[in-house]
Amino acid sequence: MHFMAALYPDVVDPPAPDGKLGWQALQAIRHHRTPLAALELFHRELGDVFQMGLTGFKATVLVGPAANRFVLVDQRQQFQWRMPGDPITRLLRQGLLVIDGEQHASLRQAMTPAFHKRMLTGYIQAMTRHTDRLTAAWPADHPLDMLDQIRRVSLLILVDTMFGVDFGPDMDRLYPAVLRSLNYIGPGPWLLWPAMPRWGYRRALQQLDDYLFTLIRTRRATGQTGDDVPGLLIEAGLDDDLIRDQLFTLLIAGHDTGTALLAWVMYLLGRHPEVMARAQAEVDTVLGTQPPTAAHLPELVYLEQVINETLRLYPPLHLGLRRPTADLEFQGHWLPAGQRVMYSPYLTHRHPAYWPNPHQFDPDRFSPERRRQYTPYAFVPFGGGPRTCLGAAFARVEAKVILARFLQQFTFTLIQPDVHLHMGVTVEPRPGVLMTIQPH
């Protein structure tokens, strides 16, 4: 780096918070009950490129459309995803999310047919069926935590559509294990102490492994192929371990993000009853009491706006992690090889240069006329480039179907408006989204 610095004297290290700003960041975290408050403060004070330094964990955060493009598209070959010692890599091993290069490209290709448009009709039916099963069991007289309810329905939908199996009989047994696995990979003290012992996870992770390996062996035994993920991967000649890694990846990536999105949508609808009424009126006009079909979905224009505006304010994946394989320069700052770099959908989506009144919930920003005005890469809830979310279209359809079905049947009242942004694997409303329901 010294050699490079001598060659390029105008390129400097990214600014880092000094003691005073660090202290203010701690206050902000305490006040807002989320580490995202510190990120917002650093961004405001230090600009679009800044360092976060903690012993054992140093990262440069890059914010804004140009930064997103730099990481996701222009310089993508200079960035690796895989961080060998991180819990997510230890859990997902050779899963699509945590591998790079040729192996990533060929696995992605093998899984892509499960996300093809022609699969959507069947998926929509499954999404509707599971949502109806869930709502049929809702008690009329006491409040529900929508975060928990949505996680359950997302898991049922994911396992049914992607793996071709009903998760219902295993839900109660495996639900705590799923939460445990999320806790294992979420941010925590291991960021400061990577080799810290992690007790209390073995049993849960083993339970999920047993479930997935049994599923794979059963599929091999029946010889049934098909367009679901185990079918595709068996046909592509993968061994059981490698298939397990892809299924585990989908189990996590395919349900936790959608859960966070819908939990925030419900929260925001609860905070803005006029938006809920408008979305409900649209659903009534487009669907009446009919279940949604692929032909209906494009007509639910306002619902789409609500989903987009929620993805903007609370992108489930608030940060994307990478590691440069060579020394790079971005907007006059060094990004040394090997040191973590993050692009941030959360900070980009609240950047005042690209979003007027960035903290305000306003679904009309995404009206067909206005959404065209936004800068490319200023809205990146699904990432971008060749590693863009594999399930983005699926997730959008799922969100619309579940919401449409909810709003067709019920009106919701938020009874616990005081939530904070919990920074786990995704940004979640905590302690949850407590709502009462009334028949619509």
Ligand code: HEM
């Ligand atoms: C609202 C829901 C979702 C959001 C916001 C979301 C967001 C993202 C983002 C931002 C990335 C890129 C991460 C990066 O750049 O490092 C990603 C990757 C990925 N997502 Fe999603 N996702 C969602 C739903 C889903 C669903 C439903 C599935 C599968 C059924 C899925 C499967 C994946 C996979 C496999 C990858 C890795 C792709 C690769 O590296 O090639 N996601 N997602």
